[in-house]
Protein backbone atom coordinates (compact mmCIF):
# COMPACT_ATOMS: atom_id res chain seq x y z
CA UNK A 1 0.00 0.00 0.00
CA UNK A 2 1.24 3.48 -0.87
CA UNK A 3 -0.24 6.72 0.45
CA UNK A 4 -0.71 9.81 -1.74
CA UNK A 5 -2.92 12.88 -1.60
CA UNK A 6 -3.57 12.64 -5.35
CA UNK A 7 -2.80 10.13 -8.05
CA UNK A 8 -3.75 9.80 -11.69
CA UNK A 9 -4.62 6.28 -12.82
CA UNK A 10 -3.71 5.69 -16.45
CA UNK A 11 -1.41 7.59 -18.80
CA UNK A 12 -3.97 7.73 -21.61
CA UNK A 13 -4.70 11.15 -23.07
CA UNK A 14 -7.20 11.95 -20.29
CA UNK A 15 -4.74 11.09 -17.51
CA UNK A 16 -1.84 12.88 -19.17
CA UNK A 17 -3.84 16.00 -19.90
CA UNK A 18 -5.33 16.03 -16.40
CA UNK A 19 -1.89 15.74 -14.78
CA UNK A 20 -0.51 18.45 -17.10
CA UNK A 21 -3.26 20.87 -16.09
CA UNK A 22 -3.58 19.86 -12.43
CA UNK A 23 -0.01 19.37 -11.19
CA UNK A 24 2.91 18.28 -13.36
CA UNK A 25 4.46 16.40 -10.38
CA UNK A 26 1.43 14.26 -9.53
CA UNK A 27 2.12 10.48 -9.74
CA UNK A 28 0.66 9.06 -12.97
CA UNK A 29 0.38 5.28 -12.64
CA UNK A 30 0.24 3.38 -15.91
CA UNK A 31 -0.26 -0.37 -16.22
CA UNK A 32 1.50 -0.64 -19.60
CA UNK A 33 5.13 0.01 -20.42
CA UNK A 34 4.28 3.08 -22.47
CA UNK A 35 2.08 6.19 -22.37
CA UNK A 36 -0.85 7.07 -24.63
CA UNK A 37 -3.57 4.49 -23.99
CA UNK A 38 -5.65 4.37 -27.17
CA UNK A 39 -3.62 7.27 -28.54
CA UNK A 40 -0.54 5.17 -29.38
CA UNK A 41 1.51 4.43 -32.47
CA UNK A 42 3.20 1.05 -32.76
CA UNK A 43 6.03 -0.04 -35.06
CA UNK A 44 5.47 -3.16 -37.13
CA UNK A 45 7.97 -4.25 -39.82
CA UNK A 46 9.38 -0.71 -39.94
CA UNK A 47 5.94 0.77 -40.54
CA UNK A 48 4.03 2.85 -38.05
CA UNK A 49 0.40 2.07 -37.19
CA UNK A 50 -1.89 4.02 -34.92
CA UNK A 51 -3.75 1.77 -32.52
CA UNK A 52 -7.01 3.45 -33.50
CA UNK A 53 -7.44 5.95 -36.34
CA UNK A 54 -7.07 9.32 -34.64
CA UNK A 55 -7.45 12.64 -36.42
CA UNK A 56 -7.30 16.06 -34.80
CA UNK A 57 -10.20 18.41 -35.44
CA UNK A 58 -9.24 21.14 -32.96
CA UNK A 59 -12.31 23.37 -32.96
CA UNK A 60 -11.85 24.57 -29.38
CA UNK A 61 -9.69 27.77 -29.23
CA UNK A 62 -7.95 26.68 -25.99
CA UNK A 63 -7.03 23.29 -27.46
CA UNK A 64 -5.80 24.88 -30.71
CA UNK A 65 -3.54 27.21 -28.73
CA UNK A 66 -2.30 24.29 -26.61
CA UNK A 67 -1.47 22.09 -29.60
CA UNK A 68 -0.11 24.69 -32.00
CA UNK A 69 1.77 26.95 -29.60
CA UNK A 70 2.08 25.88 -25.96
CA UNK A 71 3.05 22.25 -26.60
CA UNK A 72 4.67 23.09 -29.94
CA UNK A 73 3.43 19.94 -31.69
CA UNK A 74 4.27 19.64 -35.38
CA UNK A 75 1.02 19.06 -37.28
CA UNK A 76 -0.05 19.21 -40.91
CA UNK A 77 -3.48 20.00 -42.28
CA UNK A 78 -5.13 17.37 -44.54
CA UNK A 79 -8.25 17.15 -46.67
CA UNK A 80 -10.26 13.96 -46.07
CA UNK A 81 -10.23 11.38 -48.87
CA UNK A 82 -12.66 8.77 -47.54
CA UNK A 83 -14.74 6.38 -49.62
CA UNK A 84 -17.33 3.67 -49.02
CA UNK A 85 -17.52 0.31 -50.81
CA UNK A 86 -21.18 -0.62 -51.23
CA UNK A 87 -23.17 -2.33 -53.99
CA UNK A 88 -19.82 -3.25 -55.61
CA UNK A 89 -19.07 0.43 -56.24
CA UNK A 90 -16.92 2.94 -54.41
CA UNK A 91 -18.64 6.18 -53.52
CA UNK A 92 -17.36 9.21 -51.57
CA UNK A 93 -18.15 9.54 -47.86
CA UNK A 94 -20.76 10.37 -46.55
CA UNK A 95 -23.10 7.77 -48.05
CA UNK A 96 -26.33 9.73 -47.75
CA UNK A 97 -24.97 12.69 -49.73
CA UNK A 98 -23.47 10.54 -52.49
CA UNK A 99 -26.22 8.18 -53.65
CA UNK A 100 -25.62 8.95 -57.35
CA UNK A 101 -23.50 5.91 -58.28
CA UNK A 102 -25.23 3.27 -56.16
CA UNK A 103 -27.31 0.55 -57.85
CA UNK A 104 -30.73 1.64 -59.09
CA UNK A 105 -32.43 -0.52 -56.41
CA UNK A 106 -30.47 0.95 -53.48
CA UNK A 107 -30.95 4.46 -54.77
CA UNK A 108 -34.69 3.81 -55.14
CA UNK A 109 -34.91 2.43 -51.58
CA UNK A 110 -33.11 5.50 -50.25
CA UNK A 111 -35.17 8.07 -52.18
CA UNK A 112 -38.47 6.26 -51.45
CA UNK A 113 -37.57 6.15 -47.75
CA UNK A 114 -36.72 9.82 -47.81
CA UNK A 115 -40.01 10.69 -49.53
CA UNK A 116 -41.93 8.84 -46.82
CA UNK A 117 -40.56 11.05 -44.03
CA UNK A 118 -42.18 14.38 -43.38
CA UNK A 119 -40.39 17.73 -43.36
CA UNK A 120 -39.99 19.07 -39.86
CA UNK A 121 -39.22 22.47 -38.41
CA UNK A 122 -36.14 23.24 -36.29
CA UNK A 123 -38.33 22.99 -33.17
CA UNK A 124 -39.69 19.60 -34.25
CA UNK A 125 -36.17 18.42 -34.99
CA UNK A 126 -35.07 19.41 -31.48
CA UNK A 127 -37.95 17.31 -30.13
CA UNK A 128 -37.09 14.28 -32.31
CA UNK A 129 -33.45 14.52 -31.23
CA UNK A 130 -34.52 13.87 -27.66
CA UNK A 131 -35.22 10.27 -28.68
CA UNK A 132 -32.70 7.61 -29.66
CA UNK A 133 -30.33 7.94 -32.62
CA UNK A 134 -32.21 5.08 -34.31
CA UNK A 135 -35.51 6.97 -34.01
CA UNK A 136 -33.92 10.10 -35.39
CA UNK A 137 -32.36 8.32 -38.36
CA UNK A 138 -35.62 6.62 -39.33
CA UNK A 139 -37.65 9.82 -38.95
CA UNK A 140 -35.13 12.13 -40.62
CA UNK A 141 -33.56 9.97 -43.37
CA UNK A 142 -36.23 7.29 -43.88
CA UNK A 143 -35.89 3.51 -43.89
CA UNK A 144 -33.74 3.23 -47.05
CA UNK A 145 -30.73 5.27 -45.93
CA UNK A 146 -31.23 4.02 -42.38
CA UNK A 147 -31.19 0.31 -43.24
CA UNK A 148 -28.70 0.38 -46.09
CA UNK A 149 -26.14 2.43 -44.24
CA UNK A 150 -26.64 4.62 -41.17
CA UNK A 151 -27.91 1.96 -38.76
CA UNK A 152 -25.57 -0.94 -39.68
CA UNK A 153 -22.57 1.39 -40.03
CA UNK A 154 -23.05 3.06 -36.67
CA UNK A 155 -23.91 -0.24 -34.97
CA UNK A 156 -20.60 -1.59 -36.21
CA UNK A 157 -18.41 1.43 -35.52
CA UNK A 158 -19.75 2.04 -31.99
CA UNK A 159 -20.43 -1.64 -31.22
CA UNK A 160 -23.79 -0.50 -29.82
CA UNK A 161 -27.40 -0.78 -30.95
CA UNK A 162 -28.37 2.67 -32.36
CA UNK A 163 -31.59 2.34 -30.29
CA UNK A 164 -29.35 2.73 -27.23
CA UNK A 165 -27.46 5.74 -28.60
CA UNK A 166 -28.54 9.32 -27.96
CA UNK A 167 -28.60 12.05 -30.60
CA UNK A 168 -26.49 14.18 -28.27
CA UNK A 169 -23.73 11.54 -28.48
CA UNK A 170 -24.04 11.59 -32.28
CA UNK A 171 -24.42 15.36 -32.58
CA UNK A 172 -21.18 15.74 -34.59
CA UNK A 173 -22.81 13.91 -37.50
CA UNK A 174 -24.51 15.54 -40.43
CA UNK A 175 -28.09 16.73 -40.08
CA UNK A 176 -30.51 15.33 -42.67
CA UNK A 177 -30.98 17.74 -45.56
CA UNK A 178 -33.61 16.11 -47.75
CA UNK A 179 -33.24 18.52 -50.68
CA UNK A 180 -29.46 18.21 -50.75
CA UNK A 181 -29.61 14.39 -50.58
CA UNK A 182 -32.03 14.23 -53.53
CA UNK A 183 -30.04 16.81 -55.55
CA UNK A 184 -26.80 14.86 -55.01
CA UNK A 185 -28.54 11.61 -55.99
CA UNK A 186 -29.13 13.01 -59.47
CA UNK A 187 -26.04 15.11 -60.22
CA UNK A 188 -22.32 14.78 -59.48
CA UNK A 189 -20.82 16.96 -56.74
CA UNK A 190 -17.36 17.55 -55.33
CA UNK A 191 -18.50 19.09 -52.07
CA UNK A 192 -16.94 18.07 -48.78
CA UNK A 193 -19.40 17.43 -45.97
CA UNK A 194 -19.10 16.88 -42.26
CA UNK A 195 -17.02 17.90 -39.27
CA UNK A 196 -13.99 15.93 -40.48
CA UNK A 197 -13.71 17.16 -44.09
CA UNK A 198 -10.39 18.71 -43.04
CA UNK A 199 -8.24 17.65 -40.13
CA UNK A 200 -4.77 17.90 -38.65
CA UNK A 201 -2.30 15.07 -38.17
CA UNK A 202 1.05 14.86 -36.46
CA UNK A 203 4.21 14.69 -38.55
CA UNK A 204 6.89 12.84 -36.54
CA UNK A 205 5.83 9.45 -35.12
CA UNK A 206 2.08 9.56 -35.61
CA UNK A 207 -0.58 10.16 -32.98
CA UNK A 208 1.93 8.99 -30.34
CA UNK A 209 3.52 12.48 -30.62
CA UNK A 210 0.50 13.90 -28.81
CA UNK A 211 0.84 11.58 -25.79
CA UNK A 212 4.64 11.89 -25.76
CA UNK A 213 4.62 15.68 -25.69
CA UNK A 214 2.39 15.68 -22.60
CA UNK A 215 4.59 13.01 -21.00
CA UNK A 216 7.74 15.09 -21.45
CA UNK A 217 6.13 17.82 -19.31
CA UNK A 218 5.34 15.47 -16.40
CA UNK A 219 7.87 14.46 -13.75
CA UNK A 220 6.33 11.38 -12.12
CA UNK A 221 4.96 8.87 -14.64
CA UNK A 222 5.29 5.32 -13.28
CA UNK A 223 5.02 2.76 -16.09
CA UNK A 224 4.30 -0.96 -15.54
CA UNK A 225 2.28 0.04 -12.47
CA UNK A 226 -1.24 -1.33 -12.40
CA UNK A 227 -3.53 0.03 -9.68
CA UNK A 228 -5.47 -2.88 -8.20
CA UNK A 229 -7.29 -1.11 -5.39
CA UNK A 230 -7.63 2.37 -3.96
CA UNK A 231 -9.18 3.79 -0.82
CA UNK A 232 -10.08 7.42 -1.29
CA UNK A 233 -10.87 8.20 2.37
CA UNK A 234 -7.46 7.20 3.68
CA UNK A 235 -5.75 7.96 0.34
CA UNK A 236 -4.05 4.58 -0.03
CA UNK A 237 -3.69 2.60 -3.22
CA UNK A 238 -2.21 -0.80 -4.15
Ligand SMILES: Cc1cc2nc3c(=O)[nH]c(=O)nc-3n(C[C@H](O)[C@H](O)[C@H](O)COP(=O)(O)OP(=O)(O)OC[C@H]3O[C@@H](n4cnc5c(N)ncnc54)[C@H](O)[C@@H]3O)c2cc1C
Pocket residue numbers: 009010011012013014015029030031032035036037038039052053054055056225226227228
Ligand atom coordinates in the same frame (compact mmCIF):
# COMPACT_ATOMS: atom_id res chain seq x y z
C1 LIG B 1 -11.50 3.64 -33.08
C2 LIG B 1 -11.39 4.96 -32.32
C3 LIG B 1 -11.18 6.13 -33.02
C4 LIG B 1 -11.09 7.34 -32.34
N1 LIG B 1 -10.87 8.48 -33.06
C5 LIG B 1 -10.72 9.65 -32.44
C6 LIG B 1 -10.39 10.85 -33.17
O1 LIG B 1 -10.21 10.82 -34.38
N2 LIG B 1 -10.27 12.01 -32.48
C7 LIG B 1 -10.46 12.03 -31.13
O2 LIG B 1 -10.33 13.13 -30.54
N3 LIG B 1 -10.77 10.93 -30.39
C8 LIG B 1 -10.90 9.74 -31.02
N4 LIG B 1 -11.20 8.62 -30.29
C9 LIG B 1 -11.44 8.74 -28.85
C10 LIG B 1 -10.13 8.74 -28.04
O3 LIG B 1 -9.31 7.64 -28.39
C11 LIG B 1 -10.45 8.60 -26.56
O4 LIG B 1 -11.41 9.56 -26.18
C12 LIG B 1 -9.22 8.83 -25.68
O5 LIG B 1 -8.09 8.14 -26.18
C13 LIG B 1 -9.55 8.31 -24.30
O6 LIG B 1 -8.43 8.55 -23.46
P1 LIG B 1 -8.43 7.99 -21.99
O7 LIG B 1 -7.17 8.47 -21.36
O8 LIG B 1 -9.72 8.35 -21.31
O9 LIG B 1 -8.48 6.39 -22.09
P2 LIG B 1 -7.39 5.35 -22.70
O10 LIG B 1 -6.75 5.88 -23.92
O11 LIG B 1 -8.12 4.05 -22.77
O12 LIG B 1 -6.27 5.27 -21.57
C14 LIG B 1 -6.46 4.60 -20.36
C15 LIG B 1 -5.06 4.25 -19.81
O13 LIG B 1 -5.22 3.78 -18.47
C16 LIG B 1 -4.42 2.62 -18.31
N5 LIG B 1 -5.03 1.85 -17.21
C17 LIG B 1 -6.26 1.25 -17.22
N6 LIG B 1 -6.49 0.66 -16.03
C18 LIG B 1 -5.39 0.90 -15.26
C19 LIG B 1 -5.05 0.54 -13.91
N7 LIG B 1 -5.85 -0.17 -13.13
N8 LIG B 1 -3.85 0.95 -13.43
C20 LIG B 1 -3.01 1.68 -14.20
N9 LIG B 1 -3.29 2.03 -15.49
C21 LIG B 1 -4.47 1.65 -16.00
C22 LIG B 1 -4.45 1.93 -19.67
O14 LIG B 1 -3.36 1.06 -19.84
C23 LIG B 1 -4.38 3.15 -20.61
O15 LIG B 1 -3.05 3.53 -20.89
C24 LIG B 1 -11.25 7.38 -30.93
C25 LIG B 1 -11.44 6.19 -30.22
C26 LIG B 1 -11.50 4.99 -30.90
C27 LIG B 1 -11.69 3.69 -30.12
